[in-house]
Amino acid sequence: MKTSTTSITPLVTGIVERTPVYDIHTHLYDPAFGQLLLWGIDELLTYHYLIAESFRAMPLSTDQFWALPKSRQAEVIWDALFLQNSPVSEACRGVLTTLQRLGLDVRRRDLNALRQHYASWKTEDFVTKVLEVSGVRKVCMTNSPFDDLERPVWEAGFQRDPRFVAALRIDPLLLDWPNTVPKLRQWGYDVATDFSGKTFGEVRRFLADWTRKIDSQYCMVSLSPDFEFPGTGATARLIEEVIMPHGREHNQAFALMIGVKRNVNPQLRLAGDSVGGSDVGAVERLCAAYPDNKFLCTLLAREDQHALCVAARKFRNLHVFGCWWFMNNPSLIEEVTRMRLEMIGLTMTPQHSDCRVMDQLVYKWAHSKPILARVLSEKYEDLAATGWEPSENEIQRDVHRLLGGALEEFLAL
Ligand code: RAT
Ligand code: ZN
Numbered sequence: 001m002k003t004s005t006t007s008i009t010p011l012v013t014g015i016v017e018r019t020p021v022y023d024i025h026t027h028l029y030d031p032a033f034g035q036l037l038l039w040g041i042d043e044l045l046t047y048h049y050l051i052a053e054s055f056r057a058m059p060l061s062t063d064q065f066w067a068l069p070k071s072r073q074a075e076v077i078w079d080a081l082f083l084q085n086s087p088v089s090e091a092c093r094g095v096l097t098t099l100q101r102l103g104l105d106v107r108r109r110d111l112n113a114l115r116q117h118y119a120s121w122k123t124e125d126f127v128t129k130v131l132e133v134s135g136v137r138k139v140c141m142t143n144s145p146f147d148d149l150e151r152p153v154w155e156a157g158f159q160r161d162p163r164f165v166a167a168l169r170i171d172p173l174l175l176d177w178p179n180t181v182p183k184l185r186q187w188g189y190d191v192a193t194d195f196s197g198k199t200f201g202e203v204r205r206f207l208a209d210w211t212r213k214i215d216s217q218y219c220m221v222s223l224s225p226d227f228e229f230p231g232t233g234a235t236a237r238l239i240e241e242v243i244m245p246h247g248r249e250h251n252q253a254f255a256l257m258i259g260v261k262r263n264v265n266p267q268l269r270l271a272g273d274s275v276g277g278s279d280v281g282a283v284e285r286l287c288a289a290y291p292d293n294k295f296l297c298t299l300l301a302r303e304d305q306h307a308l309c310v311a312a313r314k315f316r317n318l319h320v321f322g323c324w325w326f327m328n329n330p331s332l333i334e335e336v337t338r339m340r341l342e343m344i345g346l347t348m349t350p351q352h353s354d355c356r357v358m359d360q361l362v363y364k365w366a367h368s369k370p371i372l373a374r375v376l377s378e379k380y381e382d383l384a385a386t387g388w389e390p391s392e393n394e395i396q397r398d399v400h401r402l403l404g405g406a407l408e409e410f411l412a413l
Contacts (some may be wrong), residue, residue, distance in 0.1 A: 020137035022404025030164035039358035045074035094363035164300030166214035220255035259300030287315035
């Protein structure tokens with residue numbers, strides 16, 4: 001059955017709302033990881049996006065702030081960003097959307113009442129509730145064998161929760177090779193700082209072991225604006241000799257998240273990173289040099305988004321994803337999603353959540369989905385004006401693709 005053009009927006013909105021999401025990049029954990037899976041009101045309030053904003057609005061010095069226990073940090077952020085100012089920023093609004101959709105009453109502005117409400121939940125039930133409320137069917141974690149809290153959990157083994165899939169994060173390997181060598185040696189891999197002997201083969205064995213151990217969906221790294229390829233440093237060398245052959249052998253796409261300037265303000269700790277323009281040419285050269293490898297890419301700088309779309313038009317082995325971090329604001333999501341649909345159609349993943357706190361799934365998707373519905377409706381209306389009216393089935397198919405299905409297809413190829 002064809003739909004009439006006048007009803008397209010409500011229809012699309014309903015389909016987008018109901019279509020379950022595969023969230024392809026988060027910092028959430030399978031509940032088996034215990035304390036590593038963050039959730040609750042104090043975690044929401046001490047999200048690093050809010051920490052960065054709160055320093056602009058509160059009287060404490062950074063040293064005074066960091067000396068506080070987490071519950072006090074949450075209180076001073078609540079005071080600075082919610083009570084002393086109206087919480088209009090995207091990250092602040094996100095806290096309120098989350099609480100509201102979880103059934104809490106935000107009108108009283110009472111942090112302790114919110115805490116009491118949270119106290120009645122158990123982790124397992126809370127995870128299920130959040131996945132249900134946010135409409136998320138599957139969550140991709142970020143899994144680092146170099147994380148001393150995470151590694152032992154994998155090594156001990158556990159019963160996997162099928163709603164949480166893994167992705168292998170390898171920043172220390174590619175960005176801090178000299179300090180990674182001793183670790184690899186300690187774990188039984190015969191590697192040398194100067195890449196001599198069996199080094200490349202041994203790093204491949206390390207990646208293969210972890211890819212299998214965690215059942216990795218893809219392999220990922222975040223890179224600074226000055227990332228170049230080809231290059232003479234350890235990063236480019238390891239990409240050529242290790243990551244590329246590993247990717248082909250184990251069908252592991254290589255996800256590049258480029259544009260983060262780490263630690264521009266060290267006093268802010270995890271909240272102290274910034275943004276810089278990247279060289280999209282480096283991504284194009286990788287895609288051209290390795291046509292049998294698959295690449296995922298998201299860029300942090302707004303000004304790089306157009307060039308990345310152009311690159312994706314040239315390389316079918318490049319899958320563009322997400323509005324990452326500083327891009328994850330309604331005005332920018334709308335602009336970028338519209339541009340991507342216009343330039344590469346449905347062969348991309350417009351959004352991922354990057355959640356660090358379980359509850360955030362609720363707001364990240366509640367805020368992004370209406371934008372996607374709006375932009376998509378506009379595009380269908382443009383089609384309908386030609387007489388090409390999309391059917392309900394076609395819309396469902398398209399939306400499934402945009403909410404994770406396209407990535408699943410790309411990775412399965
Ligand atoms: O978005 C974030 O929370 C950042 O801190 C980073 O973790 C970033 O998403 C990354 O994966 O490096
Ligand atoms: Zn991330």
